[in-house]
Amino acid sequence: MIIQGKTNKWEIVCGLEIHCQIISKSKIFSTASTKFGADANQNVSFVDAGMPGMLPTLNQYCVYQAVKTGLGLCAKINKYSEFSRKNYFYADMPTGYQITQFQYPIVGEGVVTIDLEDGTTKEIRIERMHIEQDAAKSIHDIDPHKSFIDLNRAGVGLMEIVTKPDFRSPEEAGAFLRKLRSILRYLETCDGNMDEGSLRCDINVSVRPYGTKELRTRCEMKNVNSVKFVMQAIENEAKRHVEVYESGGTVEQETRQFDAVSGQTKAMRKKEFAHDYRYFPEPDLPPLIISDEYIKQIADELPELPDAKKNRFVNELGLTKYDAAVICENKEVAYFFEKAATGHDAKKVANWLMGDFFAMLKRKNLTIEQSPITAENLGRLVDLIEQNIISGKIAKDVFEIMSETGENPEKIVEEKGLKQVTDSSTIEAIVDQVIAANMDKVEAYKNGKTGLFGWFVGQVLKESKGKANPQIVNKFIQEKLG
Amino acid sequence: MTIDKQTVNRIAFLSHLKIDENKIEEAQDEFNKILNWVEKLSEVNTDNVEPLSSVNENSLVCREDIVIEKNQADKILANAPVKEYGYFVVPKVVE
Known part of the structure; x- marks a missing residue:
């Protein structure tokens, strides 16, 4: 300066x-x-x-x-x-x-x-x-x-x-x-x-x-x-x-x-x-x-220090330098992250950790050790999204429930029936239904109000309670609206 | 090296000791006697001799990290001239 x-x-x-x-x-x-x-x-x-x-x-x-x-x-x-x-x-x-x-x-x-x-x-x-x-x-x-x-x-x-x-x-x-x-x-x-x-x-x-x-x-x-x-x-x-x-x-x-x-x-x-x-x-x-x-003897007992950990997260787990630095500044956060990331998509885990997870801790005024969501469960949640079992949107709801109950996300998805719908005929039926009920909007769309596309997607997702796979929904709406 | 009156006063100030004006000369004399006596050491040639700060090198014995004294306030404050709420009380010392 x-x-x-x-x-x-x-x-x-x-x-x-x-x-x-x-x-x-x-x-x-x-x-x-x-x-x-x-x-x-x-x-x-x-x-x-x-x-x-x-x-x-x-x-x-x-x-x-x-x-x-x-x-x-x-x-x-x-x-x-x-x-x-x-x-x-x-x-x-x-x-x-x-x-x-x-x-x-x-x-x-x-x-x-x-x-x-x-x-x-x-x-x-x-x-x-x-x-x-x-x-x-x-x-x-x-x-x-x-x-x-x-x-x-x-x-x-x-x-x-x-x-x-x-x-x-x-x-x-x-x-x-x-x-x-x-x-x-x-x-x-x-x-x-x-x-x-x-x-x-x-x-x-x-x-x-x-x-x-x-x-x-x-x-x-x-x-x-x-x-x-x-x-x-x-x-x-x-x-x-x-x-x-x-x-x-x-x-x-x-x-x-x-x-x-x-x-x-x-x-x-x-x-x-x-x-x-x-x-x-x-x-x-x-x-x-x-x-x-x-x-x-003391040198042999030294733990991995923040810089070494940060470099390892960047080089081996593919984190950005910024994310790695934020995660490694605090020892407890770094240990939690490592536990959550092991066997899962580390970058996605980092995103959840630094986004919704930190926001949840802040909102509840908790330290990471007091988190109702365990590292293992955060890793499992990321897996559910990666394997297309739930959508990213539903994942937010599951995360909310986890932060209240501390339950395993797989169990929550199972019990509440939140699995993503990927079955084409089911989704197509919902799309048809939404279109039939909104012919005026279809007309407007065809007359150039293309911004309505997103509205149709939203209606279908809403109708499916957020469970319809958004890619498949997009595909059908595109087809049907021409 | 000789100690002058000013140095005596300064050492007294640093040590928070009050030396009466008529005793300063006496103290000055005592200091100088001690210094002259120690001065004798300078006759020894100490070229190539490492400074020695203790004759007990290699004898530092450490202790285990354990707590023994607890609830000490009554004992520690027993002779305090002024105490309040479990604290020593002294004239205001803030700068």
Whole structure:
């Protein structure tokens, strides 16, 4: 995206830092639960509360999840990594420091391929990913003079993924977040729920004159909590930079707040000693060393990821790229589709899935796991149409019944007598009957109102309760009307 | 390396410690003594020596992913100076 200013063309330079809560039962350094939505301060151990003498112990499953995620990002896994203390004083961090990784993160450079609206793809480079503990949650809107602190979130494992400044438009950043969320959900390492805060995005934005390679001063916006807001924040912040530069000003490096209501960003009070975290190696935890065998074992267990699945659906099942991308974005949808398509016409199954099926879920406000129509039954319905047992129109009615009762479509067709009529003499009789009853229309047709052809077809289909094979109906009407 | 008064004040600020004006010089002196003592290490030639951040390399023991502590609020809040509705209450800290 090029921003056209008053005097110049400008290009956006943007990088993202994404905090992803690790799916694990217990916290990264303590044995308290990670469960979201518990009463305040129930899921807190003395380690999380920063009580004197408490020591962190590393949760091996969090390490496993981090390595798995690193592999999913096609990234280098560092067999040697270290924990560091990031010192800051704030009510959401009882210890006065966050245990994180600084110089030696567990995951190094990787790459994520994003799909853009024009059908092209782009590679976004990952700079690194490290593991750390989450902070507590502060609530500021209960009382005008007090803040309320809930330590339940303190100590939940986080993966912080840092990209290179590779985004040139809000659209690319949005596509990246959706792809990343999809990968994490396939891997089952983070649930990706931005509204619950298990995936949070910090944005760094700067602009430069189009065509140059310089990197100008950037501004950061923290904790933007939806894909839409991330895209809005990037666009509006970039436009602000352009205005500042074109009016002869300079952009100051600062953290800005994104306001979801106005869509604009505003400066936060500058911290007096910003970014003086005084990192040092965490004395309570020795370095983390993992083996090649360990990494290989996790690599062997990796599920098929969305891009691989998408390519397979295109190449082996004949889906369009667009359909495959939509189906593969969500793991549950992809699994449902595969089950439904196995042994049936995959393209037709995809059409039903993305059309009537999604519309039905939306109307009933259901997730795909709650669907009354099973994958197998959707496949069977497609077969009934393919084998000319029912028409496409009747299939819609059968689909409706399936969505109410969850029954097998074959049984519905059998019981309700919905089988398509392909018997020529039966259809011919109906056609004759319709023509005999509408001689005036026949006359009009013969006098040039050819648009009435469709009306005759409709009448015959109606008379047959939709069961007459439309091709045969067409043929007879053509014959008889001459 | 020597620590000046300004650095003492800055470290105190970052640590949220209040150091009386008349104690600053003393603290400055203490800091410098420690630094001078550690400075001794620079006499050792460390060319071609990998940085060592722990003497316990290879000894990180991980634990299983199990939950032990539950319903902790009463215990965790036992010594809180101010608590309400199961939360710690602190002076407003929003920026």
